[in-house]
Amino acid sequence: MTPFEIAMPTSLREATGLLDPEDPTIRVMSGGTALMLMMKTDVFHPTRLISLRKIEETASQMGLLPDGRFRIGGMCTLAQMEHNDDLAAFAPVIRQTMRMLANVRVRNVATIGGALSHGDPHMDLPPVLVALDAIAVTEGPEGSREIPVAELHAGYYETVLNGDELIREVIIPAQDARRMTYLKCTTRAVKDWPALGVALTGVFEGDTLEDPRLVIGSVAETPIRVDEAETVIKGRSLTDKVIREAGEAASANVETIPDELGSAAYKSQLVRVYVERALRAVANQTV
Amino acid sequence: MTDMNKQTINFTLNGKPVSAEIEIHWTLVDLLQRGFDLYGARQSCGQGLCGCCTVVFNDKPVSGCLTLAALVDGGTISTIENGEEELDPVQEAFIEAGAFQCGFCTPGFVLMTRELIAQNPDPSEEDIRVFLTGNLCRCGTYPQIIEAVKTAAARMRTTAHVPV
Numbered sequence: 001m002t003p004f005e006i007a008m009p010t011s012l013r014e015a016t017g018l019l020d021p022e023d024p025t026i027r028v029m030s031g032g033t034a035l036m037l038m039m040k041t042d043v044f045h046p047t048r049l050i051s052l053r054k055i056e057e058t059a060s061q062m063g064l065l066p067d068g069r070f071r072i073g074g075m076c077t078l079a080q081m082e083h084n085d086d087l088a089a090f091a092p093v094i095r096q097t098m099r100m101l102a103n104v105r106v107r108n109v110a111t112i113g114g115a116l117s118h119g120d121p122h123m124d125l126p127p128v129l130v131a132l133d134a135i136a137v138t139e140g141p142e143g144s145r146e147i148p149v150a151e152l153h154a155g156y157y158e159t160v161l162n163g164d165e166l167i168r169e170v171i172i173p174a175q176d177a178r179r180m181t182y183l184k185c186t187t188r189a190v191k192d193w194p195a196l197g198v199a200l201t202g203v204f205e206g207d208t209l210e211d212p213r214l215v216i217g218s219v220a221e222t223p224i225r226v227d228e229a230e231t232v233i234k235g236r237s238l239t240d241k242v243i244r245e246a247g248e249a250a251s252a253n254v255e256t257i258p259d260e261l262g263s264a265a266y267k268s269q270l271v272r273v274y275v276e277r278a279l280r281a282v283a284n285q286t287v
Numbered sequence: 288m289t290d291m292n293k294q295t296i297n298f299t300l301n302g303k304p305v306s307a308e309i310e311i312h313w314t315l316v317d318l319l320q321r322g323f324d325l326y327g328a329r330q331s332c333g334q335g336l337c338g339c340c341t342v343v344f345n346d347k348p349v350s351g352c353l354t355l356a357a358l359v360d361g362g363t364i365s366t367i368e369n370g371e372e373e374l375d376p377v378q379e380a381f382i383e384a385g386a387f388q389c390g391f392c393t394p395g396f397v398l399m400t401r402e403l404i405a406q407n408p409d410p411s412e413e414d415i416r417v418f419l420t421g422n423l424c425r426c427g428t429y430p431q432i433i434e435a436v437k438t439a440a441a442r443m444r445t446t447a448h449v450p451v
C-alpha cells in the first residue's frame with residue numbers, strides 16, 4: 001500500500017482548489033463507500049484523498065425552496081433523504097427507492113453527490129433523478145454549472161464533470177400531481193445492486209398519461225430514457241393493450257449489455273416485464 | 288523525520304477520550320483491533336455487505352471495514368464492548384432465543400437491533416427483515432434472530448414506560 005495524504009477542507013471551494021484535473025490519483029471522498037471498495041480491490045491507488053466531511057453545513061442540508069423546487073445538498077446522505085418527511089411528501093419515490101438501496105449502514109454514510117458522480121451504471125438513484133427531471137449544480141474553479149442529471153453520465157464509470165468540478169447540490173423541480181414509481185430487479189440477494197431499474201413518472205389527466213418520463217437503469221452504460229415507449233403511452237389511457245405495446249417498444253429499443261447480473265437477452269426480457277409493471281403501478285396509484 | 292504513512296488521531300472511544308497512532312490506510316476495524324485490542328467488530332466480507340464490522344460512529348451504525356481510521360479523528364466511536372458488565376435487553380434476548388451459533392455475526396446484529404428499536408420501538412417482522420438485510424449470519428440463525436429482536440423490542444416498550 002503506497003502512502004497517501006488526507007486533506008480536510010472546510011469549504012467546497014477549498015476542496016475544488018485541492019483537485020488537479022490532470023491527476024486522477026487525487027479524488028474527493030464523501031461517504032467513501034464506493035472509493036473504499038475501489039481501493040480495497042486495487043482499482044484505485046490514491047495519492048491524496050480530499051474528505052468532504054468538514055465542509056460547510058449547507059452541503060448536508062435539504063429543503064423546499066421558495067419557488068417550489070426542492071434542494072438537496074451534495075453531502076446529504078441517502079439516510080437523510082430516506083427519513084426527510086418533506087422530501088417524502090414532495091417526491092415519494094425517493095423514500096421508496098431508499099428502502100431497496102444497499103443497507104442501513106451504507107445509506108448512513110453514502111451521499112447523493114457520491115451516488116451521482118461514481119458513474120457505476122448499476123445504481124438506483126440516477127434513473128430516479130432523471131425521471132424527476134433533477135438538475136445537478138456543480139462548483140469548480142470556473143464557477144458553477146447546472147447539469148441536468150439526464151446529461152450527467154457519459155459512459156461506464158464516466159461523467160461529464162471536469163476533474164476539478166464537484167456536485168454542490170441537486171435541485172428537483174416541483175412535481176405537482178405527478179405520479180411516480182421505481183421498480184428494481186435484483187438477481188442475487190434482495191438488496192443487491194440492481195440488475196435492472198425502471199423509474200417512471202407522469203401526470204394523469206383523467207385516465208390518460210401525459211408527459212411521461214420512463215428511464216431504465218443498469219442495463220447499459222448510463223441510464224436510458226426510452227422515447228419510443230413514451231410515445232406509445234403519451235396521451236393514451238393505460239389499457240392492457242397499451243401497456244403491453246409499451247413494454248414491447250421498450251424492450252425492442254433499449255440496447256442491453258450483458259454483465260455478471262444477467263445476459264443481454266435476459267435483461268431485454270426484464271425491461272419488457274418491468275416496464276409493464278411500472279405502468280400498472282402508476283395506473284393504480286391513488287393520489 | 289515524520290513517517291508519511293503514520294498519523295496520530297484523537298477521538299472518544301466508548302465514552303473515554305483516547306488517542307492512537309495509526310497507519311494511513313487502516314480501516315476502523317484495524318484501528319479497534321490493532322490500537323485497542325477490541326475484537327467485537329471484525330471484518331468478514333470487507334465490502335459493506337455482512338455487518339460483522341458494525342461500529343457506531345457519531346451515533347450512527349457504519350461498516351467499520353469501509354471507514355478510514357484517519358476520518359475518525361475528532362469523532363465518537365461506540366462498539367459492542369461499550370457499557371456495563373451487565374447485558375442489555377437486546378443481548379439477553381439473543382441469548383434466550385439462541386440467536387447465534389458461532390457468534391461471529393452477533394455484535395453486528397446486536398448493534399443494528401439497538402438502532403432499529405431506537406428508530407422503531409414496535410417493528411413488524413417485515414421491518415426487521417428490511418432493517419437487517421445488511422447483516423448476514425453464516426450459521427443461518429435468522430429465525431431465532433427475528434424472535435430475539437421482537438422479544439427485545441417488546442421488553443423495551445414495557446420498561447420504557449416505567450419512570451426511573
Ligand SMILES: Cc1cc2nc3c(=O)[nH]c(=O)nc-3n(C[C@H](O)[C@H](O)[C@H](O)COP(=O)(O)OP(=O)(O)OC[C@H]3O[C@@H](n4cnc5c(N)ncnc54)[C@H](O)[C@@H]3O)c2cc1C
Nearest residue numbers: 030031032033034035102111113114115117123124167335
Ligand atoms: C455494500 C454496498 C451495497 C450497495 N448497494 C447499492 C444498491 O443496491 N444500489 C445502489 O444504487 N448503490 C449501491 N451501492 C453503491 C452506493 O450507492 C455508492 O457507493 C454510494 O452512493 C457512493 O456515495 P459515497 O458518498 O459513499 O461516494 P464516495 O465513495 O465518497 O465517492 C464516489 C465517487 O464520487 C466522487 N464524489 C463523491 N462526492 C462527490 C461530489 N460531491 N462531487 C463530485 N464527485 C464526488 C468521488 O471522488 C468518487 O469518485 C452499494 C454500496 C455498497 C458498499
Ligand code: FES
Nearest residue numbers: 331333337338352
Ligand atoms: S466486513 Fe464490513 S460489512 Fe462485512
Ligand code: FES
Nearest residue numbers: 388390424425426
Ligand atoms: S452465529 Fe455464526 S455467523 Fe451468525
